[in-house]
Amino acid sequence: MVDVSRYPLKEWAVACLDIADRAGQEIMKVYAQDSFQKSLKNDRTPVTEADLAANRIIVDALSELTPDIVIVSEEEAEKLEGHAVFWLVDPLDGTREFIKRNGEFTVNIALVVDGVSVLGIVTAPAKSVAYVGGLGVVARKRDENRSWSDIRVAENVSDGVIIAGSKSHGSDASNKWIQERFPDARVVGIGSSLKFCLIAEAAAHFYPRFGRTMEWDTAAGHAVLTAAGGRVVLASNEDIDLPYSKAGFENPNFIASYK
Secondary structure, eight states, rough: OOOOTSOOHHHHHHHHHHHHHHHHHHHHHHTTTOOEEEEHHHHEEEEEEEHHHHHHHHHHHHHHHHHEEOOOOOOOOTTTTOOOOOEEEEEEEHHHHHHHHHHHOOOEEEEEEEEEEEEEEETTTTTTTEEETTTEEEEEOOOSSOOEEEOOOSSOOOTOOOEOOOOOOOOOHHHHHHHHHHHTTTEEEEEHHHHHHHHHSSSSSSEEOOOOOHHHHHHHHHHHHHHTOOOOESSSOSSSSOOSSOOGEEOOEEEEEOO
């Protein structure tokens, strides 16, 4: 077990939730516009002015909160490998969902210590919900009425298996995994890191991902799910948890599950 005793994770969870909320407010200003600026990054993934505005808010605030901890953001990840402790930020996870205006995008903030995501904050600004969890930080959800409740993964699959699937990044390999393991499962398509959160709040059981993802896509949701009693494991070896601080920050295929 990684030692996080020197880090005030509960205090940081509160601070990071406020930071994510402020970033979400900026995102929603852009979301409300009739049109907004968007372009393609070098890896051919989309980026909007909302991504960049939210990134500035989060990076500036985290730099003030923890000046000695490196921040690895989707928008600023170059040359930041090799740190034992760092923040992982996706200022707007699910940019394609944002562009489609379906509301299924999130702000992700996570803290990684020695390869483990130990704190995660996920907010969905368009849905007015938030999720928080980590090592020693109880997994909780804030609903549309801003009421908080503890969340926990499902105890069993007695009512049938529910799979959280990607809306914009489905793959034949993921479909094959579902057909081989749970051919009668119901698949619920949802964007961004909300897939992890569905499992964390017992609204789904599995999320198989066979396709490219980056650490900032998964770390926050991973921490919330772990705090709720779930796991995120390698698809190639389900005894091994998905690690962080990998070269290039790229994830291998993985399975998020309720146990």
